[in-house]
Amino acid sequence: MKYNSHLLWRMLFFISAVWLITDFIEAGTADCKNAELSDLNHQVKRFSQCFLEMLPDDKRTEINSLAWSLQQVLDRLREVQGKACKAFMPKNCSVPEAPKNGGLVCVSIDSVHYCKPMCNQGYDFGFLRRSRVYEKCGASTDYSWTTQLVGGNRLADCISSPIAVSGVKSAYFPTHMCCQQTIANATAESEQIEIFLRELAEAEKDISQKREMAIDCILCGN
Ligand SMILES: *[C@@H]1O[C@H](CO)[C@@H](O)[C@H](O)[C@H]1NC(C)=O
Numbered sequence: 001m002k003y004n005s006h007l008l009w010r011m012l013f014f015i016s017a018v019w020l021i022t023d024f025i026e027a028g029t030a031d032c033k034n035a036e037l038s039d040l041n042h043q044v045k046r047f048s049q050c051f052l053e054m055l056p057d058d059k060r061t062e063i064n065s066l067a068w069s070l071q072q073v074l075d076r077l078r079e080v081q082g083k084a085c086k087a088f089m090p091k092n093c094s095v096p097e098a099p100k101n102g103g104l105v106c107v108s109i110d111s112v113h114y115c116k117p118m119c120n121q122g123y124d125f126g127f128l129r130r131s132r133v134y135e136k137c138g139a140s141t142d143y144s145w146t147t148q149l150v151g152g153n154r155l156a157d158c159i160s161s162p163i164a165v166s167g168v169k170s171a172y173f174p175t176h177m178c179c180q181q182t183i184a185n186a187t188a189e190s191e192q193i194e195i196f197l198r199e200l201a202e203a204e205k206d207i208s209q210k211r212e213m214a215i216d217c218i219l220c221g222n
């Protein structure tokens, strides 16, 4: 009984925190500096652990409501993530679309934009791209993205597959480190960017001196 009321209290606290954050994102002008993201993050982790231990029958509606709130917050956060990455993206080139179940590691150097499609574990590219690590957009491509796909900004597809053979080894996120997990971890993110910068320097001889000018970002498909 004691545990139940404790759980309920925490749930109520959490729902109000979620609504608060939703309101902040909605309002745009709200006091975002004081949004305690690390507290919320901690609370979410503790909370999911509680539910793994016990899922009370009488709280079904509340749990569904919580799931729905979180879904909405997640949709907003995904939008915000996309915007953060798109901010540096090409003016003359269109913003590329990240593959679902994967992402794009993108680097811009000297007004040329390079994006390397990557797939999550359990997915493989729809087309063979072993000799095609990245796509690019700049003056030399007439400001359109090189791509194997018809229809503009989609650079690659990641389709469900037990084996990953269509791309080079580095074009797959490591096991237990999908695109979203990678960008949630600064070390893992810069590892992927470093790998791509090395590949780029090898393929495009003229950029190796300009590496310091590189602006980078990883865009995940939802
Ligand atoms: C955009 O395109 C114009 C015309 O083609 C060109 O003069 C300009 O340098 C380009 N800007 C960038 C940032 O690439």
Ligand SMILES: *[C@@H]1O[C@H](CO)[C@@H](O)[C@H](O)[C@H]1NC(C)=O
Residues within 6 Å of the ligand: 185, 186, 187, 188, 191
């Ligand atoms: C972050 O990424 C690094 C490098 O891939 C990894 O060693 C570390 O365990 C990750 N940290 C977390 C909290 O997942």
